[in-house]
Amino acid sequence: MTKNKILEVKALKQYFQSGSTTIKAVDNISFDVYEGETLGLVGESGCGKSTTGRSIINLYNITAGEIIFKGKNVHTNKSKKEKQQFNREMQMIFQDPYASLNPRMTAGEIISEGFKIHGLYRNKQERQKKIYELLHAVGLNSEHANRYAHEFSGGQRQRLGIARALSLDPSFIIADEPISALDVSIQAQVVNLLKDLQKERGLTYLFIAHDLSMVKYISDRIAVMYRGKILEIGKADDIYHHPVHPYTKSLLSAIPLPDPLSEQRRVRIPYEHQEMPENATYYEVDEEHFVYGTEQVVNTWISSR
Amino acid sequence: MAKKVIEVKDLHVHFKTFSGTVQAVRGVNFELFEGETLAIVGESGSGKSVTSNALMKLIPQPPGIYAAGEILLNGTDLIPLTDKEMSKIRGNDISMIFQDPMTSLNPTMKVGKQITEVILQHKTISRSEAKIKAIELLNKVGIPFPEKRYSQYPHEFSGGMRQRVVIAIALAADPKLLIADEPTTALDVTIQAQILELMKEIQETSKTSIIFITHDLGVVANVADRVAVMYAGQIVEYGTVNDIFYNPKHPYTWGLLGSMPDLDNEAEERLYTIPGTPPDLIHPPKGDAFAARNEFALAIDYEMEPPMFKVSDTHYAKTWLLHEQSPNIEMPHIVRKRIDSFLAKEAMHHD
Numbered sequence: 167m168t169k170n171k172i173l174e175v176k177a178l179k180q181y182f183q184s185g186s187t188t189i190k191a192v193d194n195i196s197f198d199v200y201e202g203e204t205l206g207l208v209g210e211s212g213c214g215k216s217t218t219g220r221s222i223i224n225l226y227n228i229t230a231g232e233i234i235f236k237g238k239n240v241h242t243n244k245s246k247k248e249k250q251q252f253n254r255e256m257q258m259i260f261q262d263p264y265a266s267l268n269p270r271m272t273a274g275e276i277i278s279e280g281f282k283i284h285g286l287y288r289n290k291q292e293r294q295k296k297i298y299e300l301l302h303a304v305g306l307n308s309e310h311a312n313r314y315a316h317e318f319s320g321g322q323r324q325r326l327g328i329a330r331a332l333s334l335d336p337s338f339i340i341a342d343e344p345i346s347a348l349d350v351s352i353q354a355q356v357v358n359l360l361k362d363l364q365k366e367r368g369l370t371y372l373f374i375a376h377d378l379s380m381v382k383y384i385s386d387r388i389a390v391m392y393r394g395k396i397l398e399i400g401k402a403d404d405i406y407h408h409p410v411h412p413y414t415k416s417l418l419s420a421i422p423l424p425d426p427l428s429e430q431r432r433v434r435i436p437y438e439h440q441e442m443p444e445n446a447t448y449y450e451v452d453e454e455h456f457v458y459g460t461e462q463v464v465n466t467w468i469s470s471r
Numbered sequence: 472m473a474k475k476v477i478e479v480k481d482l483h484v485h486f487k488t489f490s491g492t493v494q495a496v497r498g499v500n501f502e503l504f505e506g507e508t509l510a511i512v513g514e515s516g517s518g519k520s521v522t523s524n525a526l527m528k529l530i531p532q533p534p535g536i537y538a539a540g541e542i543l544l545n546g547t548d549l550i551p552l553t554d555k556e557m558s559k560i561r562g563n564d565i566s567m568i569f570q571d572p573m574t575s576l577n578p579t580m581k582v583g584k585q586i587t588e589v590i591l592q593h594k595t596i597s598r599s600e601a602k603i604k605a606i607e608l609l610n611k612v613g614i615p616f617p618e619k620r621y622s623q624y625p626h627e628f629s630g631g632m633r634q635r636v637v638i639a640i641a642l643a644a645d646p647k648l649l650i651a652d653e654p655t656t657a658l659d660v661t662i663q664a665q666i667l668e669l670m671k672e673i674q675e676t677s678k679t680s681i682i683f684i685t686h687d688l689g690v691v692a693n694v695a696d697r698v699a700v701m702y703a704g705q706i707v708e709y710g711t712v713n714d715i716f717y718n719p720k721h722p723y724t725w726g727l728l729g730s731m732p733d734l735d736n737e738a739e740e741r742l743y744t745i746p747g748t749p750p751d752l753i754h755p756p757k758g759d760a761f762a763a764r765n766e767f768a769l770a771i772d773y774e775m776e777p778p779m780f781k782v783s784d785t786h787y788a789k790t791w792l793l794h795e796q797s798p799n800i801e802m803p804h805i806v807r808k809r810i811d812s813f814l815a816k817e818a819m820h821h822d
């Protein structure tokens with residue numbers, strides 16, 4: 167596979183002002199996403215995962231940094247046409263399948279909402295055809311088009327959210343905790359669906375979650391975030407089998423596995439955060455595997471691996 | 472032998488709704504001994520919360536009805552008890568942790584006071600003694616600076632800290648039975664792990680029995696002694712945690728186990744999924760309620776409801792596949808493979 171960078175995030179900062187305090191929700195992060203891959207973004211609640219996703223899709227005026235999508239700077243491409251193009255190509259799936267869909271709209275209306283804005287499928291028949299095609303793509307059927315969102319189960323709603331995200335034929339999808347609210351058997355359905363769609367349509371995903379086991383399963387690479395910073399990024403297997411940063415190790419040690427005998431022996435590694443000095447940066451510890459820190463600290467982590 | 476704390480016999484709970492009677496719980500049986508943890512697993516809508524709310528007699532009536540069965544707490548049936556009698560039992564003998572911590576906290580009352588109130592309700596001690604005990608509890612559930620936190624309001628706590636406060640309140644009266652309905656689902660793995668450790672620690676010292684509801688099978692493997700797998704208002708498989716994870720017999724349990732990703736498996740395999748949707752509990756299907764979604768269904772599954780077959784003294788499953796005249800059907804390959812790899816790892820560990 168030749169690797170094309172579809173997205174480049176460079177020194178992104180997203181700060182919020184809350185009274186007199188500044189919340190550094192995202193604090194100087196850099197990473198690339200390659201075309202056709204899934205990058206998983208994990209970390210504890212409040213570490214800045216959603217903010218990262220929202221900054222990338224241009225929901226905020228970013229505090230500093232650059233976001234380059236398909237070679238163009240997201241926050242400076244100002245022509246209306248370019249903006250519309252960007253809005254089609256990048257879509258977001260939201261965490262809560264209950265809150266993110268308008269209960270007074272039918273499935274068909276929800277899916278086709280974007281068509282008007284972008285002047286697509288103006289002919290009614292064409293529009294209908296596209297709606298059915300999208301419903302089928304996510305494992306629903308044509309009869310569902312006239313049902314209201316509140317008549318769907320959690321898993322079906324999440325499928326509807328995915329159909330809506332696909333409606334404008336995007337190339338890049340930010341999935342913000344798309345399965346956290348669902349139970350295991352439905353999680354598996356949605357994850358299989360996302361994988362199938364990726365294969366069929368060559369989609370690229372930024373997959374945000376705090377459930378490490380599903381992230382490991384779906385991602386090609388994983389970025390581990392903590393207090394607004396990405397501490398470690400690398401291939402999913404390397405992050406899982408050969409973590410370097412103590413925070414990653416701690417996070418992994420806390421995942422309970424469906425294996426009672428090994429659970430009896432599991433020892434959780436507590437994490438003690440160590441503030442890094444100004445000169446901290448990313449060190450490549452293995453091919454495509456980067457760890458944030460100072461040279462000296464990273465070396466001690468590597469030697470204790 | 473350990474003391475039996477609770478025994479549920481043939482429990483049926485219905486809800487009268489506009490479109491008909493929802494048979495939410497359809498004949499549930501289980502027992503729980505002192506110091507033991509029972510995990511109840513099953514998909515959304517299978518009746519886990521209704522079962523646990525019934526043990527606390529918290530089913531709203533109407534629309535709810537305790538249609539049949541007994542809930543024996545230390546031998547006394549709770550079903551005929553009055554509200555007044557029940558409120559003595561709640562908190563004293565049985566405490567419950569609800570999924571959403573905010574529903575059980577009063578946003579306008581300081582956290583510390585909420586804990587002391589519970590203590591005072593159940594113990595005849597002075598207010599200042601109760602305060603000392605409350606601070607001790609906050610400390611035990613891992614809240615830093617408990618003296619300071621004692622006089623703060625719930626909104627000044629993070630989500631994970633609020634859930635720990637709820638746990639502190641639930642433990643304030645030293646209950647004999649603690650029911651925890653998805654207590655950690657909304658939390659990060661790290662905080663989840665801390666809370667599970669704490670619950671186990673408290674269980675060890677005070678011999679509490681715990682009913683733990685979750686759909687996270689990793690959590691089940693971590694906390695449970697026994698597991699009840701629920702489907703469409705019934706327990707379809709019941710056994711020790713090892714029975715259920717290493718020797719599952721019900722095809723629904725196979726489906727649940729198969730839908731978890733396997734972290735050590737490098738190969739790109741699709742996750743196993745259970746096709747179809749759960750049955751309508753207003754008109755539960757004839758025969759085995761799981762038949763329509765069961766790829767191994769037999770003709771009899773559409774005709775007759777299976778009984779609980781005994782697999783061993785500790786292990787039961789409600790599937791015709793266990794009948795002596797049934798064809799020999801193996802669990803799906805993906806589940807078999809995973810169990811084998813867990814057991815191989817275990818064997819290696821002992822070498």
Ligand SMILES: Nc1ncnc2c1ncn2[C@@H]1O[C@H](COP(=O)(O)OP(=O)(O)OP(=O)(O)O)[C@@H](O)[C@H]1O
Nearest residue numbers: 182184189191210211212213214215216217218376
């Ligand atoms: N619009 C906003 N105004 C002020 N602060 C904000 C805003 N959005 C997010 N924050 C803060 O930024 C930090 C990061 O929040 P974010 O929602 O990105 O976290 P997250 O990693 O997605 O967490 P979770 O797993 O809980 O969804 C938090 O401290 C949050 O309170």
Ligand SMILES: Nc1ncnc2c1ncn2[C@@H]1O[C@H](COP(=O)(O)OP(=O)(O)OP(=O)(O)O)[C@@H](O)[C@H]1O
Nearest residue numbers: 486488493495514515516517518519520521522534
């Ligand atoms: N007050 C009520 N009125 C009518 N039906 C109800 C009521 N409460 C629960 N039910 C029904 O009873 C069934 C069992 O619900 P229950 O809440 O026990 O599911 P659960 O297993 O806890 O699911 P989840 O994992 O989503 O929490 C569902 O079909 C539900 O719709």
Ligand SMILES: [Mg+2]
Nearest residue numbers: 215216217342
């Ligand atoms: Mg978020």
Ligand SMILES: [Mg+2]
Nearest residue numbers: 519520521652
């Ligand atoms: Mg429930």
